[in-house]
Amino acid sequence: MSSKAISLKDVAAIAGVSVSTASKVLRGGGKASDATRERILEAAARLDYEPNALGQFLAQGRSATIGVLTLNAPGAFTMPxxxxxxxxxxxxxxxxxVSDSRLDRSVVAATVRKFRARKVDGLLVVGDGSGTAMRSVTAGFTVPVVYAYGFSDEPDDVSFVHNGQVAGELAGRHLIELGRRRIAHISASLDDHSARERAEGLASVLAAEGLDLVGGAGFHGDWSRSWGRRAAEDLLASGLDFDAVFCGNDTIAMAASEVFRQAGLRIPADVAIVGFDNLAGLMDQHDRTLTTIDPLLSSVGERAAEYLADAIAGGDYEPGVHRIDGILIEGESSVGPRP
Incomplete structure (x- = not known):
């Protein structure tokens, strides 16, 4: 056989059958006899034949193409x-x-029309954060649509997000296991779904231990470094007794840590700090300065994509929000420097 790519026609010729019969057998179908089926499979194995995936999809009336609509592709948290x-x-x-809307709804509408014209087999919509709802575009398609890193505003849609409730629980349990009993919380506004879930997770763990959150409802503003500094200053000025703080993200945690150190507090001896995001890991740094919750954003994307592929292949399509649990990564801000 020449060095050119092996074709289905070559397999059929070696097996002594028609191209149509060879194709059906290699796709797992057809009514060929056991002997004929064995000849075709042996010929394919001998020639090291690899079926043309695109051709198989087209034979099934599919395009073998998935549309991916991102709301903010350049975002640091969207990329993983x-x-x-x-x-x-x-x-x-x-x-x-892949098409990015740059957070522009008019671009979203145009992209949806483009994907429909291309007859994609499915659509994956990637949001800009698990804390906000995305406008559903499912009604515009006859193929499966899955949402990731953000949830659809239509309850019957399938959405994949990280689990904010579990993140709060992980942080709370970690601090309690370290012997901390006076735990404060600095995060974004509770209008943000992610911030609310993290706060609820922390509160549930504290309640189970008979503990109250320092400051009552906590300190809630936005996700910025400037808010982290101001909230930490307000916590110090309040005169409240605290020995640990769970921060809504790593940016807030680093800003608060700076304020506490400037005030003469030792971390973690006087105050233990836990953040969220695992920014160091996101930037591929092996920095264990900050204890943080890793939301495993790569797992969110992978699970959503695999779910979509399974749905296209005829698998179950279970409406609702599917949450991916994160993990806690210990750092010096809560457990101190390692030997």
Whole structure:
């Protein structure tokens, strides 16, 4: 055989059958006899034949293409979701068309029309954060649509987000296990779904231990460094007794740590700090200065993509929000420096 790519026609010729029969048998169908089926499979194995995935999809009336609509592709937290999702889809022999809306709703509408015209087999919508709702575009498609890193405002849609409730619980349990009993919370506004879930998770763990959150409802503003500094200053000025703080993200945690150190507090001897995001890991740094919750954003993207591929193949489509649990990564801000 020449060095050119092996074709289905070559397999059929070696097996002594028609191209149509060879194709059906290699797809797992057809009514060929056991002997004929064995000849075809042996010929394919001898020639090291790899079926043309695109051709198989087209034969099934599918395009083998997935539309991926991102709301903010350049976002630091969006990228691991997008990368993991496209990798998972590629592993399933699915091509990907990515279009970014740049948070512009008019671009979203135009992209939806483009994907429909391309007859994509499915659509993955990647949001800009698990704390906000995305406008559903599912009604515009006859193929499966899955949302990731953000949830659809339509309850019957399928959405994948990280689990904020579990994140709060992980932080609370960690601090309590370290012997901390006077725990404060600095985060974004409770109008933000992610901030609210993290606060609820922390509160549930404290309540189970008979503990109250320092400051009552906590300190809530936004996700910025400036808010982290101001909230830490307000906590110090309040005169409240505290020995630990769970911060809504790493940015707030680092800003608060700076304020506490400037005030003469030792971390973690006087106050233990836990953040959220695992920014160091996101930037591929092996920095264990800050104890943090890693939301495993890559897992969010991978799970959403695999779910979409399964739904396209005829698998179950379970409406609702699917939450991915994160993990706690210990750092010096709560357990002190390692030997």
């Amino acid at each position: 979701v997008l990368t993991a999702a496209t990798t998972a889809l590629g592993a399933r022999d699915l091509s990907v068309l």
